[in-house]
Amino acid sequence: MTEVIRLDQVTLYRRTQEEFSYDLKKTILTFLEGKYRQPTKKLILDQINFTVEAGEKIGIIGANGSGKSTLLKVICGILQPSSGQVRVRGDIAPLIELGAGFDPELSVIDNIILYGVMLGFPRQEMKDRVTSILEFAELKDYAWAPVKALSSGMTARLGFAIATDVEPDVLILDEVLSVGDESFKNKCQRRMDKLWGHNTTILVVSHGLEFIKQSCDRAIWLDRGKIRFAGSTDETIDCYLTSVQQS
């Protein structure tokens, strides 16, 4: 088996929300009082270690705020860990979640082409790919609109259409089942069934435990930024549910 993803001691701190909200009055008062607040940092991922072999389908579960989405962002390279190492072998598709990874000022078509170039679509295939992505995402009428004009649902559809059109080596999915209406969800499910049949390595975050149970080989339970349990999907979900029931 070939190792496709390896995380060694991955730790990530982020500044707390307080620091993001810029409050001029508070800043001036703090300055006048001569007090300088130390930047507060919150531990979001705490020494995460795991490996994924080619073709494995891994489910990541955990409560809200446990660090699942952050972990995916670190694997995709959108966020850099504060310490530790992430290695990914092969093509990794854009992370599918609301709005991530697009240039909001560029048109839908330009964004698709950018991804195409990044993922190495052959030049002669580009036109067909662009058309099939626009059709799948149901965004033909928005082809020349800037991505910032799309709703979050439309942006998520675009992300799903791009990432699953290319059949990448590694596919990272964040709550994909919540994208779009029922008919779009069914379309996504059919496409995922196809990808699941291939050798694509898939990491999927979902609160849908039944979906994880049916679709994944293994699962990882994240709890406040730490891996609390990793094992077979059944074992991991049982462990997680027992803890939820006890709390």
Ligand SMILES: Nc1ncnc2c1ncn2[C@@H]1O[C@H](COP(=O)(O)OP(=O)(O)OP(=O)(O)O)[C@@H](O)[C@H]1O
């Ligand atoms: N941009 C940010 N700046 C600071 N803290 C953040 C930021 N994004 C997320 N966090 C914090 O990181 C922690 C983990 O968030 P994350 O979104 O990864 O959790 P999650 O398990 O995916 O949650 P959910 O299931 O609700 O999507 C949370 O405490 C959250 O408040």
